[in-house]
Amino acid sequence: MTDVRVRIAPSPTGFLHIGTAKTALFNWLFARKYNGTFILRLEDTDVERSAEEYAQAMCEGFHWLGIEWDEGPEFGGVPEKGACGPYRQSQRRELHRREAFRLLEEGKAYKCFCTKEELEEMREQARQQKLPPRYNGTWRNATPEQVATMGDTPYAIRFKVPEGETVIHDLVQGEVRTNNREYDDFVILKPNGDPIFHLAVVVDDGTMKISHVIRGDDHLTNAARHVMLFQALGYELPKFAHLPMVLDEAGKKFSKRLHGANVLDWRDDGYLPEALINYVVLLGWTPEEEGRELFTRDELVEHFSVERLGASPAKFDLKKLQWLNGQHIRRLSTEQLRDRVVPLLEKAGFDTRAKSEAWLTKMTEICQTKIPTLNDIVPYTDFFFVEPAAYEEKAVSKQWKKPGALDRMRTIRALLEGVAPWDHDTLKAAYEQLSETSGEGLGQFVHPTRLACTGKSVGPGLFELLELLGKDVCLERVDKAIQFIETVEEKTP
RNA sequence: GACCCCAUCGUCUAGUCUGGCCUAGGACACCAGCCUUUCACGCUGGCGACACGGGUUCAAAUCCCGUUGGGGUCGCCA
Numbered sequence: 001m002t003d004v005r006v007r008i009a010p011s012p013t014g015f016l017h018i019g020t021a022k023t024a025l026f027n028w029l030f031a032r033k034y035n036g037t038f039i040l041r042l043e044d045t046d047v048e049r050s051a052e053e054y055a056q057a058m059c060e061g062f063h064w065l066g067i068e069w070d071e072g073p074e075f076g077g078v079p080e081k082g083a084c085g086p087y088r089q090s091q092r093r094e095l096h097r098r099e100a101f102r103l104l105e106e107g108k109a110y111k112c113f114c115t116k117e118e119l120e121e122m123r124e125q126a127r128q129q130k131l132p133p134r135y136n137g138t139w140r141n142a143t144p145e146q147v148a149t150m151g152d153t154p155y156a157i158r159f160k161v162p163e164g165e166t167v168i169h170d171l172v173q174g175e176v177r178t179n180n181r182e183y184d185d186f187v188i189l190k191p192n193g194d195p196i197f198h199l200a201v202v203v204d205d206g207t208m209k210i211s212h213v214i215r216g217d218d219h220l221t222n223a224a225r226h227v228m229l230f231q232a233l234g235y236e237l238p239k240f241a242h243l244p245m246v247l248d249e250a251g252k253k254f255s256k257r258l259h260g261a262n263v264l265d266w267r268d269d270g271y272l273p274e275a276l277i278n279y280v281v282l283l284g285w286t287p288e289e290e291g292r293e294l295f296t297r298d299e300l301v302e303h304f305s306v307e308r309l310g311a312s313p314a315k316f317d318l319k320k321l322q323w324l325n326g327q328h329i330r331r332l333s334t335e336q337l338r339d340r341v342v343p344l345l346e347k348a349g350f351d352t353r354a355k356s357e358a359w360l361t362k363m364t365e366i367c368q369t370k371i372p373t374l375n376d377i378v379p380y381t382d383f384f385f386v387e388p389a390a391y392e393e394k395a396v397s398k399q400w401k402k403p404g405a406l407d408r409m410r411t412i413r414a415l416l417e418g419v420a421p422w423d424h425d426t427l428k429a430a431y432e433q434l435s436e437t438s439g440e441g442l443g444q445f446v447h448p449t450r451l452a453c454t455g456k457s458v459g460p461g462l463f464e465l466l467e468l469l470g471k472d473v474c475l476e477r478v479d480k481a482i483q484f485i486e487t488v489e490e491k492t493p
Numbered sequence: 494g495a496c497c498c499c500a501u502c503g504u505c506u507a508g509u510c511u512g513g514c515c516u517a518g519g520a521c522a523c524c525a526g527c528c529u530u531u532c533a534c535g536c537u538g539g540c541g542a543c544a545c546g547g548g549u550u551c552a553a554a555u556c557c558c559g560u561u562g563g564g565g566u567c568g569c570c571a
Contacts, residue, residue: 221566320521
């Protein structure tokens, strides 16, 4: 295979969309798999909608996912890299213009002096006749004299679509042939000298020596236009692969307005980038190894193959992402997980620096198989940092608003006081013995203790949690609980 | 409207190119059970699909045609 050079070419009109991330991911995977080059090119020629902050937000999205480009624009203090720059389309305007005029000189394009109003009328007429709205070719065969009489009236340059058939050998969609009659002579350069998308992509892909154009299948019908331009410009034709788009859970195109459309939403929701990547890849590709779904970034690179890309669109399934996220959380070493989770606790306002690293590791360990997302660490461990502000209502009525609740709590208090050393095994043994001598289930003692110490009915395993909380704090909280029950009993005799 | 793409359990999919090995396999979800101090994790089992209609063939999820449904493109947006 020739040098693999692929690119993602988003237009920075917002954040990094999940769909853009998906095509970027496949481009990146392809490049990594075949030792190729992955290029980021910002298509910021639409000045109206592009903004610098959007470009930065987009790059941040890629950065979070761990999709690093080999060639691309400046970002976050890292200067532009690559020999085919600049990588911002807006800075390549001269090149686009030059190529447009070259086509003009070679007779492959022509000047069109139609005004916007005339074009609008043309479309209106077509609509009325129920014909596809398209340019009628007014200036296609204009004589040099006619053109000359226009003087310096502003004009657009249109590409002269050749007769014949254009065939695309798509790596995903197969052979797609279209009669060129389906296409009208489209504008390639605006009167103000700005290139139109079709010209810009082709010139950029051609001059950047892109070997494979891997993009969303919303470009499939554009591909024929691009192939014609590639041929007219005399560039080497890249291979094409049009991937299906990502649909939302209802099966509609994933709207920008939906939560989760922005890849950084997932970061904020406590998902691991490797889990998101793993999930999104599965939306468009199946591994050779049947039944396997869990992959790290490196494993994806290792196993990726174009042959197994799917052609049908996939709906986004949150449940499966959640499951995968849990799998990735459990795959992390406890230390890695700790380092990801501690900042979240800090953000929640808890002082983790007062705890030792070993303690924090232990805390992470007892939550690792429990939390579905990183953010869940907060409700699972908040009681380690602050005293429970309130007791869970439902648990209170279940554990403490029944006869004997107070005595039971006092029994627990006495039990805890005698536990030494204060560790998981000893605590467990003590509770088991209590359960046995009293003839009651272990849960009868475990649940009230949990409620007293954490304020909740769910959380990490009780004995490991107690060990970490420390004896003094536990006794204190049990005392508080006893007081609480006493007040409750007074109120409801 | 014209043209293009897509179509297997609720969801993601294997199988389709190279028809028989498919009374259609896996995963998520769901349901039941096990484990268990809660919630989870883990384990076991269950439910559950070839969109429809025609062909071709000894044989079709697999090939062909049509229908339906979904998506896309038809800009002096990208």
